[in-house]
Amino acid sequence: MDCIFCKIIQHEIPANTVYEDDEVIAFKDINPQAPIHLLIVPKEHVASIMEINDDNREILNKIIQVAQNLARQNNIDNKGFRLVVNTGDDGGQTVKHLHFHLLGGRFMTWPPG
Numbered sequence: 553m554d555c556i557f558c559k560i561i562q563h564e565i566p567a568n569t570v571y572e573d574d575e576v577i578a579f580k581d582i583n584p585q586a587p588i589h590l591l592i593v594p595k596e597h598v599a600s601i602m603e604i605n606d607d608n609r610e611i612l613n614k615i616i617q618v619a620q621n622l623a624r625q626n627n628i629d630n631k632g633f634r635l636v637v638n639t640g641d642d643g644g645q646t647v648k649h650l651h652f653h654l655l656g657g658r659f660m661t662w663p664p665g
């Protein structure tokens with residue numbers, strides 16, 4: 553499958569990995585939008601949040617747990633951060649493999665662009 557995140561998961565292309573286990577990988581975004589910008593990605597190819605179902609929704613718990621740990625490790629757990637899932641064309645999703653953006657290290661404005 554021609555999926556850039558599957559290629560990262562299979563170590564076919566390099567990434568700046570900050571966490572990895574059997575189910576999840578997290579790496580630095582190549583085009584960071586904040587001082588801390590990590591992507592938390594399930595290893596199973598799930599195209600978007602709309603493909604979460606009873607068979608795979610456990611992965612969301614795992615991703616939240618990884619997000620909490622990465623927030624603590626990056627010292628943004630108290631100051632705050634943003635956890636973002638862009639979905640579909642209007643949501644600005646460019647990579648069709650589910651991923652959570654963990655953004656922090658600066659104040660995040662609202663509304664988003």
Ligand code: AMP
Pocket residue numbers: 556567579580581582583584591637638644645646647648
């Ligand atoms: P989205 O627009 O929500 O689908 O987010 C996709 C994100 O993946 C963007 O923030 C890109 O900068 C990032 N990205 C694309 N290719 C790579 C890569 N090879 N390594 C790390 N991040 C990437």
Ligand code: ZN
Pocket residue numbers: 555556557558559596597598648649
């Ligand atoms: Zn994929």
